[in-house]
Amino acid sequence: MKKPFLLIVLLALLVILLDLVRSIWLGTGEPPSEAYKALLTSPPRTALDPKSNAYLLLLGFSASPTADPVHVGHDMWLEVESDRGHRPFDYGKESRSEMRIAEETLETLRAKAPAGAINQLRALADPAKNLLPPHALLIDRYRQWVTLPFDDWGYGHPGTPRLADLYAAHRLYLVEAWAQDTSTALDRLGKDLAAWRGVLANAKTLHLKVFAAAIVDEDAALVSEALNLPDFDVALLPRLDPLVRPLTPTERSLRWPIQNEFMVGVSLFEHPLTSAAAQLQPESDAQQRWTAALAGMAADSFQSVEQPIPANMFSRSPMQRQRTLNIYAAFCEATIKAADQPNSPFPKLLDMARLTHRRILDHFVNPIDNFFASVPEPAWAPFADRLLRTDARLKLTALHARLHRPGRDLPMASRIVQAGSAFYDPFSGFPMLWSAASDKLYSVGENRGDDGGDEQRDIPIVILPAQSR
Numbered sequence: 001m002k003k004p005f006l007l008i009v010l011l012a013l014l015v016i017l018l019d020l021v022r023s024i025w026l027g028t029g030e031p032p033s034e035a036y037k038a039l040l041t042s043p044p045r046t047a048l049d050p051k052s053n054a055y056l057l058l059l060g061f062s063a064s065p066t067a068d069p070v071h072v073g074h075d076m077w078l079e080v081e082s083d084r085g086h087r088p089f090d091y092g093k094e095s096r097s098e099m100r101i102a103e104e105t106l107e108t109l110r111a112k113a114p115a116g117a118i119n120q121l122r123a124l125a126d127p128a129k130n131l132l133p134p135h136a137l138l139i140d141r142y143r144q145w146v147t148l149p150f151d152d153w154g155y156g157h158p159g160t161p162r163l164a165d166l167y168a169a170h171r172l173y174l175v176e177a178w179a180q181d182t183s184t185a186l187d188r189l190g191k192d193l194a195a196w197r198g199v200l201a202n203a204k205t206l207h208l209k210v211f212a213a214a215i216v217d218e219d220a221a222l223v224s225e226a227l228n229l230p231d232f233d234v235a236l237l238p239r240l241d242p243l244v245r246p247l248t249p250t251e252r253s254l255r256w257p258i259q260n261e262f263m264v265g266v267s268l269f270e271h272p273l274t275s276a277a278a279q280l281q282p283e284s285d286a287q288q289r290w291t292a293a294l295a296g297m298a299a300d301s302f303q304s305v306e307q308p309i310p311a312n313m314f315s316r317s318p319m320q321r322q323r324t325l326n327i328y329a330a331f332c333e334a335t336i337k338a339a340d341q342p343n344s345p346f347p348k349l350l351d352m353a354r355l356t357h358r359r360i361l362d363h364f365v366n367p368i369d370n371f372f373a374s375v376p377e378p379a380w381a382p383f384a385d386r387l388l389r390t391d392a393r394l395k396l397t398a399l400h401a402r403l404h405r406p407g408r409d410l411p412m413a414s415r416i417v418q419a420g421s422a423f424y425d426p427f428s429g430f431p432m433l434w435s436a437a438s439d440k441l442y443s444v445g446e447n448r449g450d451d452g453g454d455e456q457r458d459i460p461i462v463i464l465p466a467q468s469r
Contacts (some may be wrong), residue, residue, distance in 0.1 A: 020202040030322050034330035039262045043204050047151035050074045054148035057141070059089065062165040064098040065137055072096060080157045085267025088159025088280040099138060101168040103130070103313035109171040110294075112220035114393075115455070115462070118178060118229070121222075125179035126170075132179075134161055135172050142169035146195040152204040155256070158264050158273070159284040160207045160302075163291055170215060174222070186223070186240070193219045194242045200390075201250050206302060210383065213390040214295040220244055220390075221461070224397040227404050228464045237401055244398045246422060247391040254383060256259045262332045265307025266325060267286050272309065296312075304379040327372070339384045342426050343448075346381050376426055385446045388426045389459060392443035395423045396461045399432060401440060403463060412436065412463075430444050 047053040051070055060072030076096070080087045091097045098391060101109075108131070109124065111117055124131055132139070145166070154161065170192065177188035188425035194218065199212040223244055226232055275282065288302040298304075307328060327349075334347040349427040402419055403412070410418070412434045423442045425432050433442050440453035451457035 008462075010048050019054050030326065032322060033326040033329055035333040036322075036326050039332055040266070040356075042263075043152075043155060043256055046152060046202065047149055047153075050077075052148055053153065054145050054150040054199075055153050057145050057148060058163075058166055059161050060096070061138075061145075061169070062097045062100040062162060063143060064095040067095050069141055077153055080159065083277070084156055085264055086271060086273055087277045088156070089157075089161050089283040090280055091162060091283060093281070097165075098163065099165070100162065101135075101138075106164055106168050109168050109175075111171070111218050111453075114218075115225070117218070117222050118225050118228070121171075121175050121178040124175045132172060132176055135169070138165070138169040139172050139176060142166070142173045146191050147172075150195075150199050150202050152199075152202055152208055152256075154208065155204040155260050156263050156267070157205075159280065160205075160287040160291070162283075163211050163287055165209070167211075167215070167294065182226060182229055183233065183236065186226055186236055189219060189222055189226075190239060190243050190313070193223070195340050197243075197251065201248065202423065204256040204287065205260050206254075206305070206383065207288060209254070209257050210295045210297070210386060211291050213387055214291075217393045218389045220397045221395045224393075224400050224461045226398050227397075228462065234404065237404065240396070240401055244394050244401060246395050246398065246426075247387065249340070252340075252342075252387050252391060254380070254387070255336045257383075258332050258336050258339070258380070261305055261307055262328060265309075265328065269309055269325065269350075271309070295384055296389075297386060301382055304376065305383070307378075308375040330355070333380075335378075335380050339380060342384070342388060343429070346384075349375070349377055389446065391461045392428045392445070393461075395426070396432060396441055396443060396459065399423050400461055400463055403441075412441075416441070433458075435460075439465070 047055075049054055054072075056073035056077060057070050058073065059076045060067070060069035060074075063069045063072040076089050076091075080089060108129075112120060121158070123129075164322070168468070172191065174185070174189065193216065196212050196215045199208060200216055203209040203212055223240060285303075289299045292299055292301045329346055330350045331352040334352065336344065338344045338346045339453040350372050386402075399416065399419055402423075404414055416423075416434060417431050419431075424430060427444050427446065427448050433444070433453070434440070435453045436462075438453055439462050440460040441463050442453040442458045444450055445458045447457055453460040
């Protein structure tokens, strides 16, 4: 009686063992998923001539005075393209960063706060500060930059270009204009906004998406403040309206930045950075931290969404490689969908891994599942919120422009509601809020709570009564 029972137990253990071996080693039979194949497609190119692409001017922006920055940028891009997915940008070569902005100058030029930004720009134009003459060439390069179409050729590359120098030139470009008169300054601000909205719409990499969102936010705040100036000419309103319209779905979309992180992750999954390439990574990481600070995000925001590479030999084995990447692909696809729907919950990577279980044993012994349980969850929600913040700023500024026009004798709250749902708060889905006590129109911001127009928790703009302007 005991022998048949023992035989049954042994057979059961054998089945379990075979199932375990199959689970661990025969993952090689899992084909690439549709999501995986879709995410490996590259975006279409819109700028075929390197000489007309603002992206390459961005790469070579701080090249030596005698060099052509577009040519330098093209050389830098060709270097990383020759080792696609495994080489950050190299700014250490001679003449590539001769004109980089000093840290103390950069800190002086940084926008301090949305309120009082015009006075800050005018103060920076003070000849005693001596900011404009030494940087005349960079300002000229920036003038060229705003006229060029933008096509993000950084897609598929792990590095972040130097953005600080371009930001400094952007600020100097505005300083030069605000040293003149309001009409000239608004004309230049309009060109700047149009250029950066073009970047926002065409950015395929996360650092450029966030960088553009931060500058559009700053520019929109300047427009709103200008509407309160005593010398503001209402005849300028038609020129401002198209510039401060709410973000389009393309401008707000994280599709390509998420897809880019997947593309780079697949490359590094197969072949990690070489020691020579890894030496260039600190400069790239520093630029990511700088961009995060500019956007008001946590210093490690960009690192938090990088695709982790399994250290476990089974998870990286050829037998399990495709299953691991299919899980990543499913997660990225679900994240793209969540980001396209404001205020939607974002998926969890571990939950996505669990959805792929095909055997009960997978829940306990599969090394892939153990890996996904041990890595931090990618934090994409802060990036979606950062884009909503820019959208809220644009909507507030657009509303300000509408309310600036003569209207019927209606309470402010009624006029806000009558503007329509296109100007609703993207964080709440309801009309923007108005504080008569502080003359503030505001969005509830990332915490989705009404804090009365608080500068730190909400996103407010001031709308001064006509008689006080």
